[in-house]
Amino acid sequence: MPLKSLDVLIVDDNANMRLLIRTILRSFGLAEARQARDGTAGLAELARRPPSLIISDWEMSPMNGGDFIRSVRRVGGEPHCFVPIIVLTAHASRQIIGEAFDAGATQLLVKPVTPANLLQRIGWVLEDDRPFVRMGDAYRQEMRLPKVAEKPVAAVAPKSSEVWALD
Template identity: 35%
Template sequence: MKILVVDDYPTMRRILRNLLSQIGLTEVEEAGDGGEALTKLRGTRFDLVISDWNMEPMTGLDLLRQVRADANLGKMPFIMVTAESKTENVIEAKKAGVNNYIVKPFTAETLKAKIAAVMG
């Protein structure tokens, strides 16, 4: 399974890559922001996007909306990662079409369960 990890903090991308590796998922590419992610998504086939919510200049929510609006990417499984557990954020992400939502901090097991729920 090919995964795109999107986060503006290199440390968080490395943490996510390590957690994914712990659960046997090693085919991982990274993007430092939503714009870079869109370019990669439009140029390469990915099976899953795991994106941070709080990024500049394009937020994870904006990225999700762009992905859902794209005819070729619209069905892409998308997991949002955030430090925010506010109900209104979860509702906003669900309305935008997120497949699952993970609140930081989290473990490899949590990540594995969320991915399994999304991928079936």
């Protein structure tokens, strides 16, 4: 899917961040991006028309990114529960990253946002072919382990009679 044909919804409580993301997307050729000031407004926008991609802040008020994503991914929210979601966060702690993916994020991008990083994440999302699976009352993308070589690579180790010395 070409970038210019994407229907993107930007969900962020910071108007300047929404403007920055929208400006970057326009530089990629996207004509327009819809905007929502927080998770609650984002859900209302989803009800009007599901986008092809959501870019959402993590820390928002009154509805934060985690609650927003869990609401999007809830069973019964078809078809928008399958929309890819890129989470933006300024706090890339292991805990927040884990919470974002547990909530149903497709990708994560740490602020400050650069055009190159945003384009990379969008590319990953567009090429992501992992199916959604039902987990309790929500959908999550199937987790896959990295592909392993078909033939194991032989490890090089010294024989017990050899001694390796560092110069």
